Amino acid sequence: MISLVLTRFYKKMASVIPAVTKISSRVTRVLGCNPSLMTLQGTNTYIVGTGKRRILIDTGDSDVPQYINHLRSVLKYENIDLAHIFLTHWHHDHVGGLNDIMEDLPEFTENCEVWKFPCKEDNNVYNAFKDNQEFSVEGATLRVLHTPGHTTDHVVLHLLEDNALFSGDCILGEGTAVFEDLFDYMESLRTILNAKPAVIYPGHGNIINNASEKIQFYLNHRLEREQQIMDILSNNCQRTFTGNDLVEMIYIGLPKQLFKAAECNVNHHLQKLLKEDKVVQVNGMWQFKEELIC
Known part of the structure; x- marks a missing residue:
């Protein structure tokens, strides 16, 4: 790819x-x-x-x-x-x-x-x-x-x-x-x-x-993207979301032809959060882990 x-x-x-x-x-x-x-x-x-x-x-x-x-x-x-x-x-x-x-x-x-x-x-x-x-x-x-x-x-x-x-x-x-x-x-x-x-x-x-600034931007960007996902899930902790649902809510203005790639990145974040026991997967959809806040 x-x-x-x-x-x-x-x-x-x-x-x-x-x-x-x-x-x-x-x-x-x-x-x-x-x-x-x-x-x-x-x-x-x-x-x-x-x-x-x-x-x-x-x-x-x-x-x-x-x-x-x-x-x-x-x-x-x-x-x-x-x-x-x-x-x-x-x-x-x-x-x-x-x-x-x-x-x-x-x-x-x-x-x-x-x-x-x-x-x-x-x-x-x-x-x-x-x-x-x-x-x-x-x-x-x-x-x-x-x-x-x-x-x-x-x-x-x-x-x-x-x-x-x-x-x-x-x-x-x-x-x-x-x-x-x-x-x-x-x-x-x-x-x-x-x-x-x-x-x-x-x-x-x-x-x-501006090499150092650019590298730090990349690091911060990934952390910010993860926080965006966590905010949506935690503020709607009774709901479940597909990766595509999250893309549409996060990547405002992104061309449709790039949605699949964006969803791939979102799913990588979700897999990381799953390993960290912060989210759960329900019938292929994603939900905030209730014990944390809900």
């Missing part, structure tokens, strides 16, 4: 992301050219390093010739090739372009190693990341931080020289992201906060310069 913006529908997209951006002397962003309501302007991929052999972070979607052409142009213009390809997680808009890159750009990928944190969804043989593993190419050292929650295999990559963090889908340039496990996701946000990055390069959306 692709990253989803859930907080609200952005009628005006943030500043347009060019196809290719030289962010710094050691980071070049190549847009995946796969825009959608789910991916914002597309998947951001990043070339990292200053020497002949560099690292590519994420590969965009499959069957996007425009992306391959942009990537080829950068590699050719800079006279560089790829020592490593790092995949932040298994979702198709991050790994889908891998085969196209390897098949269409063989002159730039000879002896290139592909790395990913292992998970059951893997259909290919990757080199397996380890938490806190470090990789170096000329001009860049990247530390791998395992940050499950969005997916079980999700990692972020800390560029030590610039104190910059490639956040994959854990933190987005606009809005908030879905997750598979809320508890793990909250812990991963705290891991990122403890890394104290100066800047975040997200998998979707524009660069985040």
